[in-house]
Amino acid sequence: MTSATTSDTHREQNLRARWHATTAAAGAAPGLDPAPYADRLLTAWAEPQRRYHTTAHLADVLARIDVLAGEAQGEAAEDESDRTSVELAAWFHDAVYRPDRSENEERSAALAERALPELGIDGARTAEVARLVRLTITHDPAPGDTNGELLCDADLGVLAGTAQEYAAYAAAVRAEYGFVPDEAFRAGRAAVLRQLLALPRLFRTAYGAAHWEAPARANLAAELADLTEPTAQPRE
Template sequence: MTPVPRTEDTTDPAPELRQRWADTVTAARGTKNPAAPDPAPYADNLLSRWREPQRRYHTVDHLNAVLLRIDELAEHADDLPTVQLAAWFHDAVYRPDRSENEERSAALAERALPELGIGAARTAEVARLVRLTVTHDPAPDDPDGEVLCDADLAVLAGSPDQYAAYAAAVRAEYAFVPDPDFTAGRTAVLTQLLSLPRLFRTPRGYDLWEHTARRNLSTERDLLRGA
């Protein structure tokens, strides 16, 4: 991962993310290493990825939302800095017309984190968590996976207006897909999610978001079926 030169960006919609990234990297390193690289250029690289023009939902706003939801679920995590790093990387590579986004995002983490002075075990765990977002199906003994997946899916539990905006942004990312094909594919995704015994695996996530998310998913599916 080649850092991009740092420039001041007065239009940054989430300037606090830079400090959050620096704090997370410091915590993940575990010990002070004066020779470790400055985390700031890596934040610039990642944020530039999250701002790519093909994104409509998987944007800096989504990254920030996932990190805030992780804050809400922090007590459930075993290794909070690892979960936070996984959030930064989980959609760092994103092309709507590709199927290997999670794998490429995990590979990016595997390159970048050792450069930043983060140990091999934590790097491997970050990559594992990123790959887990393919299925959002963590094992019962995987609290960090549960936190990341719950935080990523929390958007499903928005208000009706928030959920409508989310659904519209997803459609915009797939604007190149004809309506009949998108409707069929999206309906299949919604049906698969609704078939899960529970969408949210952490106790807090389940209590906060399960009922509303299922209602939103059912409503969207009904609307698509009536289209």
């Protein structure tokens, strides 16, 4: 077994254990086995068209939720029920992902709306999870939406990586859109970067604002400059 395979297996084991713990905390019916739902979700997250939106991304978002969890209620103590809803939303937020489709978040939210009641999770929490999944369309939670702030910051945290980490992220995104001609991709990607840079704040939690805002903006600006730099003209 290669080191990459070992790492993937370890990640999957950790994700399965976390899914069981999260669904139990969410109030799943004790007599229902959550494992088949983990099977379906992990299979979806490992589909061959994915290069960035993979199980590694899911694991990273959940890890960042752990980092940010103390911020979920501002300066107040952590509210476990809020965190549970956010974690479930992380599981579903890219569960449906086709890079050539525009309704991924809506279909992912609809999947949560079907699956969670089957597990015995109540309607209020199911509705909150679906709302959070749909919020990842804009990554622009309303003021005071602590659940939305936690999920969106955890999802966007990849933007604040080191130069090497960010380059790997950008390359994976490009690979997912390998079917798009280079010129069209550059224009579309540049539009996305400008939209992000135009937000007053990329990160809404105190930790995200303090630790991730500046490096994320630097990474986004550098990528945008690379994408929009005029092609050098040959000398006459």
